[in-house]
Amino acid sequence: MRIDEDLVSRARLGDRQAMEMIWRECHGEVYRYAWWNTGSREDAEDITSEAFYRAFRHLDRYDPDRASFYTWIMRIAHNLVIDHRRGRSGHFQVELDRDMAAEEELGEELQREEERRVLREAMGALTEEQRQVLVLKYVMEMKNAEIGKVLGRREGAVNALHHRALRKLGRILEREGAGSVIPGEPATEAEPADKGGEVR
Secondary structure: OOOOHHHHHHHHOOOHHHHHHHHHHHHHHHHHHHHHHHOOHHHHHHHHHHHHHHHHHOHHHOOOOOOOHHHHHHHHHHHHHHHHHHHOOOOOOOOOOHHHOOHHHHHHHHHHHHHHHHHHHHHOOOOHHHHHHHHHHHHOOOOHHHHHHHHOOOHHHHHHHHHHHHHHHHHHHHHOOOOOOOOOOOOOOOOOOOOOOOOO
């Protein structure tokens, strides 16, 4: 996802139309990431709103030479998700939202929700970083280099986290009789975190 730098410059100067255009472009992705991590519409909305509030408040800290705007705001959302999970003892919360499903589709919706529940519970056995690598890679469809910027880790460390997470998740799901996960990229030695400037 690409946000025009001129648009960001206008937002820095307080241009509300530019802010609204940025919000429209990124809102859905930030919300999806927050929802996948919380399973709660209310919590996802709170995290999304706070992420945009912090991003617009601290636009002076955004450096396009270090990361794209999308990657930058996803890092803000990631920090908020981590704070939220610490406050909720690290457990995934799940909502069925039955009122949003048509009656004839409820059975299929419940089946999909059960599959998501099993996956969330299995991912709960991973480390926080392993879990976030999988969410960012497979739910948000981000590349390892982008994931590294969101997590404040080097790409080699992301590769290693990704490989170990898939192996561990696969073992858990097989033990639970829920299928397996095929390991992805080969593991490499994890590298030290490269935190950089971030907004928390």
